[in-house]
Amino acid sequence: MRQLPVGGWPQGLFGRRDAMVLTLVAAGLTYTEIAALRRGDVRRQGHELAVDSARPWRLGPAGESAEHGPVPVYSRWARVQEILDGFPNARIYLLDEDGVREIDYEEAPQVELTRAFLDAPDRFFRELLA
Numbered sequence: 001m002r003q004l005p006v007g008g009w010p011q012g013l014f015g016r017r018d019a020m021v022l023t024l025v026a027a028g029l030t031y032t033e034i035a036a037l038r039r040g041d042v043r044r045q046g047h048e049l050a051v052d053s054a055r056p057w058r059l060g061p062a063g064e065s066a067e068h069g070p071v072p073v074y075s076r077w078a079r080v081q082e083i084l085d086g087f088p089n090a091r092i093y094l095l096d097e098d099g100v101r102e103i104d105y106e107e108a109p110q111v112e113l114t115r116a117f118l119d120a121p122d123r124f125f126r127e128l129l130a
Helices: 011-026 031-036 070-086 109-119 121-129
Strands: 042-045 048-051 057-059 092-096 099-103
Touching: 011 031, 011 070, 011 109, 031 109, 042 070, 048 070, 109 121
Parallel strands: none
Antiparallel strands: 042 048, 048 057, 092 099
């Protein structure tokens, strides 16, 4: 996780998201549980990260460095969400071979790729490790 970017565009955005997903996976949540999480299901409680899923989780520092433990990883991801909250009417544009067009969040290639990964992570790992 130390090598995931936390700054820059768009790599910092995706690095923060990926670090959050990896933190949840390392804690024992299944990909199905992660895909079912909603924004309010993950929150900071003091020095722990509380995850309200089908099985409630509490993630503490567990010896990680102050920079890469569950709470700092969540805090970096939460800052991204705070920025999005500040622009509730923001528009998303896609630039592809057909030109530029406005799309819904759900249509964003990054969202579709993340959902596909969470739905079938084994398929992605097989392709990566083949």
